[in-house]
Amino acid sequence: MMLKLKQLREETYAAWELLGSSKGTYLGAPETVGLPPHQAERLPWTNNTFKDDIRRQFGDLRCRDTWERAAIQLTAHQMVQSYMEPYEIVGYMASATYMRCYIRAHYGDRLIDAMLAFPEVLGIIKRGLEQLYEEPQNPENVAMVRSFLQRFSGIANLESG
C-alpha cells in the first residue's frame, strides 16, 4: 500500500525540523516537541520556512514525487546526522522493523542508498558493528549483525577493518 501524501509530508517535516534543530538553524516556527499536538500537526502545512526550503531543494509541492524524494533524502540525512548510538543506526539499516518508520518500510533500498551516499556513514557503521560485537551475549545483537552483513555483503570487510 502506498504511503499517503499526508504521511510523506509529516515525515519530511519531522526530519527537516530535527536536522535544523540539531544544527541550531532558524526553523520559522516553534519546535513541535514543545507544542500541543493539534498545533504541531499543522506545521507541515503552515510553516513557510519549511515549504520554501522544500520547494527550493526538491521542487513543486503539488507533486507526489517531490514529497517522496524529500522524505527519503531528509530522513536519510537526519538519520546519518542524528548523533544516535551507532548500533541503532546499524539496526535501522539492517531491519525494517528495528525502528518504526514509514519511510524505511516503504522505500528501504532508496533510503539506504541515500544514507550510504553520506561519506561519514561508513565510520558510523563500523563503530556500530563494534558496539554490537562488544556485547555478544545478546542474541538480538548477533542476529542484527548477521542480517546486516548479509544484506550489505559489499561492505562486509568493515568487519575486519
Add this chain to the structure above:
Amino acid sequence: MGFLEYWRNQEMDEQGSLLPTEESSTIIDHTEPSRKLSYGQLHDEVKERGGTRRTHASLNNMANEQMLGEATSDLYQGMNLRQGDRGQLPTEAKEALMTGDIAARHQIVTDDAQGHYPIVQSARKGYRKASRLFPWNGE
C-alpha cells in the same frame, strides 16, 4: 551558559582526569547501571509505547539540548568529536545524559505516555527536571 562554556572554564588537569580511560577487558556486568544501559532502556520503552523513528531521534536531540544546554552539532564540534563518538564525550557530559535518560524514562512510565506526542512531552518534562541538577544549566 551551556556545557561547552562550563567545560572550557575547567582547569586542564581536571579536564584530563575526567576523560574516560580505556575500556577494560574484564568481564562487564551488563545489568550494572551505565549510560548505555539507561539509553537502551529508554529507547526500548519508547519502542514498546509506539514511538517511531522521529520519537527516538527527537529524544536523543532533546537529551543533548536539555541536559547539556547545547545544540547537538555545536556540542560535538566544540568537543572535536565526530558523529558516532558519543562514547568519547567527557564523563560529566555522559553522566548528565544518563541522568536525563533515566528521568525521561520514569516520566514516560509515570504518565503512561503512548505514541509520539505524549512520549516526547513526557520525556521533555523528565529531561527538564533532571537538567536542573547540573551547574552549567544555571541562569
